[in-house]
Amino acid sequence: MGPVKGVVLDESVLFSVDDDENSTHLLPAAEKMLFRLQYSNLHVGISYKEGLCSQKGALIQHVAVLYTLQLVKLDVSCPEHALQATSSAWDVIPDTCIFVTSILDAVICRNICSKGWTVVLQGLEHTVSDMSGVTTIHKLQDLLITLSRLNKMVALGDSVITVGYVMKWTREKDFLKRGAFPTMPTSNGLTFISIDLDLPLIPQLQTVDVVLHKATDEISSVDEGQMLSISKGVIFSEGMQQLDRCMKHLHYHLIDPLENIIPLLDRDAIQNILQDLDEINNPRSCRIRAPHYLKVSKFDEPDLVEKLNQAQLSLPAIVKPQIACGVSNAHTMAVVFKMEEFAELPVPLPSVIQEYIDHGSIVYKFYVLGERVFYAVRSSTPNAASLLLSSGNKGSSAVIFDSLKSLPVDSTTSLKSDSDEVKLDLDIVTSAAMWMRGKLHLTIFGFDVVIQAGTGDHVIVDVNYLPSFKEIPNETAIPAFWEAIQSSYKSYKYSSKQDEKN
Numbered sequence: 001m002g003p004v005k006g007v008v009l010d011e012s013v014l015f016s017v018d019d020d021e022n023s024t025h026l027l028p029a030a031e032k033m034l035f036r037l038q039y040s041n042l043h044v045g046i047s048y049k050e051g052l053c054s055q056k057g058a059l060i061q062h063v064a065v066l067y068t069l070q071l072v073k074l075d076v077s078c079p080e081h082a083l084q085a086t087s088s089a090w091d092v093i094p095d096t097c098i099f100v101t102s103i104l105d106a107v108i109c110r111n112i113c114s115k116g117w118t119v120v121l122q123g124l125e126h127t128v129s130d131m132s133g134v135t136t137i138h139k140l141q142d143l144l145i146t147l148s149r150l151n152k153m154v155a156l157g158d159s160v161i162t163v164g165y166v167m168k169w170t171r172e173k174d175f176l177k178r179g180a181f182p183t184m185p186t187s188n189g190l191t192f193i194s195i196d197l198d199l200p201l202i203p204q205l206q207t208v209d210v211v212l213h214k215a216t217d218e219i220s221s222v223d224e225g226q227m228l229s230i231s232k233g234v235i236f237s238e239g240m241q242q243l244d245r246c247m248k249h250l251h252y253h254l255i256d257p258l259e260n261i262i263p264l265l266d267r268d269a270i271q272n273i274l275q276d277l278d279e280i281n282n283p284r285s286c287r288i289r290a291p292h293y294l295k296v297s298k299f300d301e302p303d304l305v306e307k308l309n310q311a312q313l314s315l316p317a318i319v320k321p322q323i324a325c326g327v328s329n330a331h332t333m334a335v336v337f338k339m340e341e342f343a344e345l346p347v348p349l350p351s352v353i354q355e356y357i358d359h360g361s362i363v364y365k366f367y368v369l370g371e372r373v374f375y376a377v378r379s380s381t382p383n384a385a386s387l388l389l390s391s392g393n394k395g396s397s398a399v400i401f402d403s404l405k406s407l408p409v410d411s412t413t414s415l416k417s418d419s420d421e422v423k424l425d426l427d428i429v430t431s432a433a434m435w436m437r438g439k440l441h442l443t444i445f446g447f448d449v450v451i452q453a454g455t456g457d458h459v460i461v462d463v464n465y466l467p468s469f470k471e472i473p474n475e476t477a478i479p480a481f482w483e484a485i486q487s488s489y490k491s492y493k494y495s496s497k498q499d500e501k502n
Contacts, residue, residue: 003151003160003185005092006043008072008083009034010101011060013122013140014046024056026063029140032169034067036144036194039176040183043090045070047082047099080111087117098150100143109134120146144193147183148207151191160185161489164195164208166243168217171468178474186482197239201246210253210489214466215240215261219326234265234326253492255485260441261465267352268295268322270463273439277460280435286425288432288449288458291355295322298349299342308353315339316356316384319398321348324464331403335381337388341398357459358383359450364424366433367446367469369477370484373433375426376471380450424451429458436463443488444481 014030017023037044046069048060064071070089074082087094094116102122109119113133120143121136137146148162165172165181172194175181181192195204195211197218205211218240223233236244236258247254263269274290281287294311301307308314316337323330329348335356336342363380366373381387387399429449436447446467447460469477 002096002154004042004096004098004147005184006087006090006097007037008045008047008086008099010103011046011048012102013100015056024059026059033140033143034063035173036176038067039179042184043092045072045086047072047074049074049076078111079108080115083112083117084115098147106131118150141196141199144183145204145207148191148193151185152207160189160191161210161486162208163190163192163210163212163485164204165192165212166195166197167214171214171217174468174470178470178478180478180481188482188486190482190486197237197243201243205246205250205252210255210485211243211247212255212485215258216265216325216465222323222327234262253489255443255488256441263440264463264465265324265326266322267320267324271352274460277432277435280431285428286456286458288428288460291357291459291461293352293354295350295352299345305339313353313355318354318356319345319347320352320354322350322352333401333403335387335399337398345398346400356384357450358453360453364449365446365471366429366449367467367472368433368437369444369469369480370487372480372484373430374469374472374477383453425458432460443484
């Protein structure tokens, strides 16, 4: 048997029947499974038998169109013939195909297996122990784990690396649509499965080699009283905490360790780290730096003006919460033009007062995928004078906004590089990217750069972990994404072997 290339799901594992209303419904668990299979790079079909009621038949047709499934009509007496025809139509050999059903018929199962197909029976674990070519799953959510296990069985050595991933569903859907999480092994031998933190972790982890996570999706609360030590103040979900414990106990590789992403959750901590960017500056290139900033625990400090001067800050300035994510108001920000505007500012405390940089309304969004660096150009906030005029405040109050929803953007700005007052110095920013990669010990991260009008300083104004990097074309970004994961895993394996020798 080779790696799994085709899956046919019998309608018995996808639908439930409401006895009271005599109607058929797609099971909730089936929706996510079908979406994942749609972007798995596998051939996928849905099988059904003759004689279905019109409502169920119409629903099956609808689901097939919605999830790009091939319809496979089975003859009850010899379903193996339709499955054999299906594998031929897919141009794959039968022993790389799976038939998933919840209906046990020993004769039919043996006939299907005799044609080379593997049969997966759902919910029938204790009844088929003596049937060759048949395996079982407890519930539909276990299917991808089973596919991963089957692929591992036929892989040569470490030729297939199984990557488990943890992130919220909306983010996962975006990655799936772009082909980033295929079940079919990639060109460099990666296969992906979702890890469900609400299900027992050990059985899921037994099939994976490395876990990729977006832990910021799993922050349950932040104790703002611990902001001097945010590593103690950030509380991850119980599932994420358990995953972290399992990874350390079982010596699995996590991309990236939770302690490595903590500085990115704290705007004060990351700004403090970026102050050392001067290490890579040289007189032959543009200067790259962090913005001037000041952390404050309250806005009515009597010596606030003096502290701003000491931090080389003048107004206007942008005010951001110290905590960068995980709480509802982490993205509530303000641009302050006058000292009296601090009085009733709705930005959560503690906060970071950051230099507002005039940058021609252009931001460069950089993405670091392992050793590869990419960037995209986007419209950004206007220069301070234009922002004040466009806000309609007439200088009477600060500009308040949510950076995820209502960021004030100058849509009239040209994004062509030949119109920029100062050209982007890609070499110095790439050097900074590699410097941050080593400093933060991160595999995949992003950061924003603006070019200060007048000085030409390249200023890093934001850093984030595991961004979507969707501004970069998929044909370029996705292979680099896979390469970064593979390289991180191989580096981890090498280090582990060296540690064992020592």
